[in-house]
Amino acid sequence: MSHTLTPIDFRRNSQHVAPPLRAATQKNTRTAVLKRAEAVEQLGDALWQQLRQAAHDARLHTLLHLDEYLLQLEAQVTQAGGYVHWANDAAEARRIVLEIARQHAVQRVVKVKSMLSEEIELNEALRDAGIAALETDLGEYLVQLDGSRPSHPTAPALHMTKEDIAALLRAKLGVDAPPDPQVLTEIARTRLREEFLAAEMGLSGGNFLVAETGTLVLVTNEGNGRMCTSLPPVHVAVVGIEKTIPNWDTLAVLLNLLPRSTTGQQITSYVTCITGTRAGGPREFHLVLLDNGRTRILRDERARETLLCIRCGACANICPVYNTVGGHAYGWVYTGPIGAILSPQLIGTTLARDLPFASSLCGACADICPVKIPIPEILLHLRHRVVEGDAFAAPAAPPILRAGAQGVGLALGMPLLYEIGTQLLRRAQFPLKRGAWLPTLPPPLNRWTMTRPLPAFGATIRDWMRARTPGGAVRVRARNLALALAAVGAIVLGLVFAFNRRRGK
Numbered sequence: 001m002s003h004t005l006t007p008i009d010f011r012r013n014s015q016h017v018a019p020p021l022r023a024a025t026q027k028n029t030r031t032a033v034l035k036r037a038e039a040v041e042q043l044g045d046a047l048w049q050q051l052r053q054a055a056h057d058a059r060l061h062t063l064l065h066l067d068e069y070l071l072q073l074e075a076q077v078t079q080a081g082g083y084v085h086w087a088n089d090a091a092e093a094r095r096i097v098l099e100i101a102r103q104h105a106v107q108r109v110v111k112v113k114s115m116l117s118e119e120i121e122l123n124e125a126l127r128d129a130g131i132a133a134l135e136t137d138l139g140e141y142l143v144q145l146d147g148s149r150p151s152h153p154t155a156p157a158l159h160m161t162k163e164d165i166a167a168l169l170r171a172k173l174g175v176d177a178p179p180d181p182q183v184l185t186e187i188a189r190t191r192l193r194e195e196f197l198a199a200e201m202g203l204s205g206g207n208f209l210v211a212e213t214g215t216l217v218l219v220t221n222e223g224n225g226r227m228c229t230s231l232p233p234v235h236v237a238v239v240g241i242e243k244t245i246p247n248w249d250t251l252a253v254l255l256n257l258l259p260r261s262t263t264g265q266q267i268t269s270y271v272t273c274i275t276g277t278r279a280g281g282p283r284e285f286h287l288v289l290l291d292n293g294r295t296r297i298l299r300d301e302r303a304r305e306t307l308l309c310i311r312c313g314a315c316a317n318i319c320p321v322y323n324t325v326g327g328h329a330y331g332w333v334y335t336g337p338i339g340a341i342l343s344p345q346l347i348g349t350t351l352a353r354d355l356p357f358a359s360s361l362c363g364a365c366a367d368i369c370p371v372k373i374p375i376p377e378i379l380l381h382l383r384h385r386v387v388e389g390d391a392f393a394a395p396a397a398p399p400i401l402r403a404g405a406q407g408v409g410l411a412l413g414m415p416l417l418y419e420i421g422t423q424l425l426r427r428a429q430f431p432l433k434r435g436a437w438l439p440t441l442p443p444p445l446n447r448w449t450m451t452r453p454l455p456a457f458g459a460t461i462r463d464w465m466r467a468r469t470p471g472g473a474v475r476v477r478a479r480n481l482a483l484a485l486a487a488v489g490a491i492v493l494g495l496v497f498a499f500n501r502r503r504g505k
Ligand code: SF4
Pocket: 153, 261, 308, 309, 310, 311, 312, 313, 314, 315, 316, 338, 365, 368, 369, 370, 371, 372, 373
């Protein structure tokens, strides 16, 4: 897709997480999780679950009829005086935006809701064309000043403390900036006001596109959304096609879920609804509808629910892996559990082959997701695609890994084989066992024990249950011995057979 992407090395990235960054991430995510829980409690669990199901069903229905809703959306936007552009990929979207900018001799652009424009590397394209693009979400603004990447889907500067921000503003703006959130916000606000007034073009993303009226919806808290989309004479919105929803009823459901999941608010400070051009607003409104791999995701029945995402960030807040490694370890625009399933599908499992494995599969992300995306199931599906190789770039995994995965799959599907395997493991572990632990394993298994010991294999739960019946303990011992002997016998026979065949040749 892009000209600058390199393979994401999640393992390496996660080894270089500075402790203060981890601490700041954990403090901020904990606050977000607690606020969300309070907001959900106020609504009541029964109603919350109904809303989640309704949102899931409505979003899935839209995706399955996306062709119809997109045409309806286009017709409505056009009727309201806007222009609709279709972009197949990132390069086409950049070309469209640059063309509009050229037509209006744009020198300065102010931006809001920029995640998608980062996906298509729009800032770099604007810079190369001599156009200054300024992020105006406070977190994005700070990250841009810092020259780094956002670390969270909704809180781009989540990894920064107020002390970090004060130091950044002092260094980059040369102002007196104490570590006081109110003063720091005031400094950014003063700077940004001048930029809103000077910019010739406002560039936005969008939370939702309402097909029945052709309305772009922005959900914000800082007021910059309205500034960006009303002060400059031209407004260009670049939005992924999956953000389309059928009608305002669906919007009402989603607006109940999104702010509660993101910040624990009942509603955000601003919900901006833009339908075409309007009196007192920009003279021109352009909507760029971006595919960039989304229809390919839609074709994969087992992964298409990825596109239901409303980018609330709740899955990242609750995720133990995200909380340990921070957002930058995910190596691209999308972070946390949603990044682990979305990035491999957008940029390919070759570049992002680590990400589906960046999860403990605890399931907390699926439990918290307001639109009920089955993230663990999609992670497993993508792991399978990485190992087997898929039509979108990933070559198959090395034969030894494939054979191992197939062996485990076979054993898990056949109870007798599984029991024989566990008996063999229990016996094979003796030389390595220290008390109840296996402190060091041979390569390549030592990648686990380099950082923590592995509990030794004990009795299986089946044996534990069997031993609780009268005379069960003796029967279990005898059975396990027989299984182990049978396994050893089968291995010896196999070796003899292989040896004879080799000699026969
Ligand atoms: S996957 Fe669900 S929880 Fe995560 S950002 Fe998307 S909507 Fe929110």
